[in-house]
Amino acid sequence: MAIAIDFGTSNTAVARWNSSTNAPEVLDLGEVAVAPAPDTPDAPVVPSLIYVENAATATVTIGQLVRDRGLDRAGNPRFFQRFKRAIGLEGLGFIPELDGRTVSFEQAGAWFLQTLLQQVGDRVGTVDSLVLTVPVDSFEAYRRWLGSICQSLPFEQVRLIDEPTAAALGYDAAADDLLLVIDCGGGTIDFACVQLASCASDRAPLGFLLKWGDKLIGEQSGQSVRTARVLAKAAVNWGGTDIDDWLLDLFARECGLPVSSLTARLVERLKVALSNRPHASEAYFDDASLESHVLELTRERFEALLRERGLFAELDRLSAQIQQQLRRSGRDFDDLAAVLLVGGTARIPALQTWAREIFTPDRVRADRPLSAVATGALRLAQGIELQDFLYHSYGIRYWNRRDNCHSWHPLIRAGQPYPLAQPVELVLGASVAGQPSIELAIGELGAASDSRTEVYFADDRLMTRAVGSSTVVQPLNDRDGARTVAVLDPPGQPGVDRVRVRFQVDTERLLRISVEDLLTQRPLLENSPVAELR
Numbered sequence: 001m002a003i004a005i006d007f008g009t010s011n012t013a014v015a016r017w018n019s020s021t022n023a024p025e026v027l028d029l030g031e032v033a034v035a036p037a038p039d040t041p042d043a044p045v046v047p048s049l050i051y052v053e054n055a056a057t058a059t060v061t062i063g064q065l066v067r068d069r070g071l072d073r074a075g076n077p078r079f080f081q082r083f084k085r086a087i088g089l090e091g092l093g094f095i096p097e098l099d100g101r102t103v104s105f106e107q108a109g110a111w112f113l114q115t116l117l118q119q120v121g122d123r124v125g126t127v128d129s130l131v132l133t134v135p136v137d138s139f140e141a142y143r144r145w146l147g148s149i150c151q152s153l154p155f156e157q158v159r160l161i162d163e164p165t166a167a168a169l170g171y172d173a174a175a176d177d178l179l180l181v182i183d184c185g186g187g188t189i190d191f192a193c194v195q196l197a198s199c200a201s202d203r204a205p206l207g208f209l210l211k212w213g214d215k216l217i218g219e220q221s222g223q224s225v226r227t228a229r230v231l232a233k234a235a236v237n238w239g240g241t242d243i244d245d246w247l248l249d250l251f252a253r254e255c256g257l258p259v260s261s262l263t264a265r266l267v268e269r270l271k272v273a274l275s276n277r278p279h280a281s282e283a284y285f286d287d288a289s290l291e292s293h294v295l296e297l298t299r300e301r302f303e304a305l306l307r308e309r310g311l312f313a314e315l316d317r318l319s320a321q322i323q324q325q326l327r328r329s330g331r332d333f334d335d336l337a338a339v340l341l342v343g344g345t346a347r348i349p350a351l352q353t354w355a356r357e358i359f360t361p362d363r364v365r366a367d368r369p370l371s372a373v374a375t376g377a378l379r380l381a382q383g384i385e386l387q388d389f390l391y392h393s394y395g396i397r398y399w400n401r402r403d404n405c406h407s408w409h410p411l412i413r414a415g416q417p418y419p420l421a422q423p424v425e426l427v428l429g430a431s432v433a434g435q436p437s438i439e440l441a442i443g444e445l446g447a448a449s450d451s452r453t454e455v456y457f458a459d460d461r462l463m464t465r466a467v468g469s470s471t472v473v474q475p476l477n478d479r480d481g482a483r484t485v486a487v488l489d490p491p492g493q494p495g496v497d498r499v500r501v502r503f504q505v506d507t508e509r510l511l512r513i514s515v516e517d518l519l520t521q522r523p524l525l526e527n528s529p530v531a532e533l534r
Contacts, residue, residue: 002129003027003120004377006163007113009084009186010240010344011045012063014120015374017381024170024375029119032063045370048186050112052078055098060111062119072261079261080108082241085187087145110149117153129157131377133166135188135235161377164192165230167342170376171368177337178231180322182355183373184345187239191318193232193326193336232325234318238311240345244268246309247302251295257284266295274299275347303350312354319358333359341366342373390418394476394511396426397441408445408473411503418509423502427518430492438492438499439483442511442530446472476511476531486515486524499524 004024006013014027026044033044046063051071053059066072072079077096086105096103121127130153132146143160150158164181173179176195183190247267251257266282273280274297281296306312326332339359341352346369355364368375393414400407411424428438477483486499502514504527515525 001124001127002131002378002381003124003127004131004133004166004374004381005113005116006133006166006374006377007084007109008045008048008343009082009188010048011186011370012048012112012116013045013370013374014116015371015378016120016124017378024378026371026374027120027123029063029116029123031068032065032116032119034064034067046116048081048084048112050080050083050108050115052080052098052103052108052111055101055103058111060115062112062115067265072265074259074261074264080105080112082187083108083112085237085239085241106145109145113149114153128155129159129381130155131159131161131380133163133373133377134160135163135185135190157381159380161380162192162230163342163373164190164233165194166374166376166380167340167372168192168194168376169379170342170372170374171338171340171365173338173340178331178335180333180336180339180359182339182341182346184341184343184348184351185239186241186344187237188235189238189315189318189345190235191233191322192230193322195229195231231329231331232322234321234325236314236318238314240271240343243271243306243311243345243348246305247271247297250305255293255295257293257295258286270295270297271302272344272347274302275349299349306348306350312350315351315354336363339364340372342369344370390414390505390509393445395443395445397443397478408443410445412505412511418505419507420503420505423504423514425503426501427497427499428501429496429498430488430494433491433493435488435492437484437488438486440485440501441478441483442476443478444474444476446474485513486517488517489520 002017004015006015014029015024016027017023018025028044029046033046035044047067049063049066049072051061051066051069053061061069061071066079072081078098080103083105087109088106095105117127117130130150132150134143134146146160163185164183167181167183168179171179178193178195181190181192181194183192244264244267247270248257248259248264251263251267252259257263263284266284270280270282278299279296281294284293284295285291286293323333326335336359339355341355341364345351346366352364352366355366390412393410394412395408395410397406398409399405411426412420430438485501488498492498497518500516500518504512504514506512511530512527513525513530514523514527516523
């Protein structure tokens with residue numbers, strides 16, 4: 001049996017393939033799941049919450065059970081929420097030590113997925129194929145984390161697929177349709193323009209293959225039915241949890257509402273209720289003052305708050321980025337067959353109104369916000385292949401003499417299809433007399449902008465904010481021994497071209513490097529893998 005998991009910042013959906021109906025369906029995982037609003041067609045989802053009962057024995061409680069048992073208390077180091085957006089990031093501050101064991105966000109996420117898979121096994125029996133969805137803007141560390149978990153899982157096949165592309169498949173898009181997927185999740189807003197092709201392709205593997213049998217990034221399967229090609233991507237680290245924080249701050253400022261897990265849940269319920277009616281209210285009892293309060297919010301005030309916080313300006317910016325990328329390939333918004341809204345935040349009426357004003361009402365669909373990604377990912381296990389481009393740029397580090405600091409020189413630009421038609425070539429020489437080796441630090445380059453997003457803690461909440469102008473870099477090989485690409489024998493001398501370095505990206509998205517010693521005419525490295533690219 002095949003299953004797919006859409007691991008989200010706020011909620012997680014699990015889908016399986018129903019052989020009797022020959023179609024995907026979202027699993028109801030019982031007590032760990034919570035049903036969405038009754039007037040939506042989505043099946044139950046699992047809140048992305050975890051409470052560590054005992055870290056030494058890896059005993060945890062996940063999902064709705066955490067809320068039902070009153071374990072979601074702010075300030076309790078055993079309670080984790082929003083941990084997906086912190087995976088792979090550094091400098092987050094407090095990391096608790098529980099029962100003699102340090103529990104990182106990566107460990108919390110691993111326990112969440114492993115416990116979730118146990119719940120799935122109890123419901124459906126043996127699972128042999130797993131598909132996991134990945135945010136479009138995730139760095140390599142996040143994908144390596146998933147790979148490390150998959151090594152210990154008893155599945156024959158494990159694949160990854162970008163969340164927006166999975167959503168396009170989940171909406172049963174027609175072959176050759178050009179689609180814009182706007183994924184408004186708990187932690188990110190992702191735009192991706194994809195096209196499903198009608199013809200079969202000879203390329204493989206299907207999606208990004210993490211595991212095949214006992215091997216990671218296994219052998220090509222040769223299966224293909226149609227391809228999904230990604231033409232444009234853009235993303236921002238804002239999401240539904242940030243909107244919840246904005247509401248908490250609003251009520252704290254105007255009503256003196258304290259920040260706690262209870263009040264956070266109340267404002268989230270207000271937000272959800274306003275998706276279905278123009279006015280919503282929730283009762284709140286203050287244990288400290290023994291007073292009761294009624295929290296009220298109109299859709300008009302809520303939408304004003306979203307404008308004040310710059311949500312729609314950010315959506316306009318992302319839309320412009322997508323349009324610019326499309327025009328480079330000779331396409332435009334007029335060529336879009338549909339705009340698909342997914343994620344819980346996509347149910348906000350003002351966001352749907354924004355989409356209909358930009359893209360025309362007849363092309364906007366928002367009827368499967370919570371299930372489309374999981375059910376679409378599951379179709380990957382049925383033989384749908386992805387043809388994608390690299391979302392990030394990649395480059396090498398060098399010493400910038402003008403600014404007296406390290407800088408990064410791009411080698412492979414974002415948007416480059418893979419495998420590369422031609423390798424990228426560099427010729428390097430020694431910088432000092434008698435140089436014994438040449439090192440290259442290779443990194444994944446985020447988009448340069450006037451600001452970058454920093455994750456931090458405030459009032460026991462994991463939050464984001466824009467700081468300083470910079471290019472975010474995720475080093476791929478910056479560790480002792482890994483940077484050395486050429487051992488020079490005899491030693492190198494300045495002023496002489498000494499090595500030729502060729503970079504290639506293969507069909508499995510592996511960055512490979514070949515190095516030739518120009519003095520001795522000997523190959524030093526031949527198609528050696530450096531890292532998996534994004």
